[in-house]
Amino acid sequence: MAQFTYSRLAHFLKLSVNKCSVLRTGAEIKHGPTCCVHLIRCQRSVDSKALQERQKQQMAKGLPKQKPITGVKQVIVVASGKGGVGKSTTAVNLALGLMANDPSKSVGLLDADVYGPSIPKLMNLKGNPELNDHNLMIPLTNYGVPCMSMGFLVEDVAPIVWRGLMVMSAIEKLLRQVDWGTLDYLVVDMPPGTGDVQLSISQNIPVAGAVIVSTPQDIALLDARRGAEMFKKVHVPVLGMVQNMSVFQCPNCNHQTHIFGSDGTRKLAETLGVALLGDVPLHLNIRETSDRGQPVVVSSPDSPEAEAYKKVASAVVQRLEEVST
Template sequence: MSELSRPLVEQAIRNYQDPYLKRDLIAAGAVESIEIEGGKVRVAICLSYPAGGLCNAIGQLVSSAISNLDGVTDTQVNVRFEVAAHPGQHNLEALQSVKNVVAVASGKGGVGKSTTAVNLALALSAEGARVGILDADIYGPSLGLMLGIAEGTRPQVRDQKWFVPVEAQGLKLMSMAFLTDDRTPVVWRGPMASGALQQLMTQTEWGELDYLVVDMPPGTGDIQLTLSQQVPLAGAVIVTTPQDLALLDAKKGVEMFNKVNVPVLGIVENMAVHICSQCGHAEHLFGEGGGTRIADLYDTDLLASMPLSMSIREQVDKGQPTVAAEPDGQLATLYREVARQVGATLALRAEQAVAAPTISINED
């Protein structure tokens, strides 16, 4: 019988391959400590992405693997997570106390971008992260309605300088809708809209956030360029439908972020399939496989392929997005899967940024 030792415990831990970090927990540097006292083993694990819904299950799997070792009489595995901060593009100065800014964008309107943004934010929050969301669609803000904010709500102002974000369903929210009337259009030229976005972003007192999700307006115009060039974006999620026309515009969105050195974290394909509520027949109304094709083309991940579901539309119209309305439902599970993938991808990029060597030149 082999004597219980740290290498044996580490080998047992390696049996669990994290599906989001895509390697075992030892290789991922997630094991904080291993303590062995006789037959008692204590392990502390810290994941680098929001995984509140997984911590107990991971702890049980690792504990079971360790318990199978000869000589182990008692096992305790504690799993937690801590979100890492990701540096933005062009070494832009980070927003104070905001670790990661994630843009949710689309090349064209009507593909479910705002619905994806709000459910992604709620899913990150459901996994235990501290999350804010900014409605960057200056001309057509909709997140207030989606989160059930009463018409006429206005943000408080602190020290005559800072907007205090409105809180709803665990999220901190700021939107142009809070500063204008619902029936009054914002008739501004591009520079004015871009300036307003900068103010909403930088003059909102976000507090300590792991993620600030930014719901971008559709297209690749002034507002998108302002955000991409002046805000430290950790990455972008592109939303599309399988339709060829939507994919054409989605490609433009990906190319825009590539040009400004903002990593594309993945593709969310909406309205992928419709399942008849009467007979159960599945039909691809807008085409099939488009999200996979664009993900393969740009060597990124297809984060989710969401169905064309009436419930998704009805829930956001009622101010209760899917993740909040049916937190244990199948669709909410898909959104939480997207949240973990986005968080893990950002964590890996942050790790690579820290590990990258620096080059210094001495002219002596």
């Protein structure tokens, strides 16, 4: 039966049964009882590749087309795989650091953490945004940075108990129904993890690059790696990583202690092939100024802590230039 099938196939493909022949796929058909099986496997391989190509085309059709935010030149997302690593504090001080390094640049701040908005507290802002003549929300501004957050639209203690579709609708409004004016950079404080919000933002707007924040602790680095890999999958350039809470310096004796480990984020950045944008220490001044709504970059601009954030901002601008070229 195998010889009969092989002869029929050879005749159909106009192949000589007396000579070795090569299919268009490069697979060689030879004499022997296994030649039919070999040919069928080659055909299956061709069919599988064609199916994968069709699936890619269908998925591409189903994805939303990226549309820039009106007036915004570049979007920088600040993300982390795990909560509690200082991502929001980093996002705020990064935005202020960009302006401090170059006062000619205009920077906005978007709080995309719908369930746990932190920007109102960190930027000392309260109230509801007004609407302009085009029915767009006008961001609340402090320290020269226009800000938008779900925290401006709900009460401080009100829990946001929403399902995915409602969250996506809220993100769409925060992206499209805000009058940002003209911005050189829009810094987006992403929620922790790799969920719907991250995918929605990455697929709906062109993102210039992502900044991954992590402590040097092993458990935080596991999730930070997932976050970096997610952005690579959705074709968002990873500008680099920020090693937050890298070292604690005792205010009394100046002894340094690596509470969360030493250089873990630096080693992960090397493994991923991305830049280490900078180290930010674990310092009481950062915590106190953040809780007061007076970020360290503006309240203590000459402090070593503020300088650390400014160095991160400089590294981010440099990486954006490298990515764009």
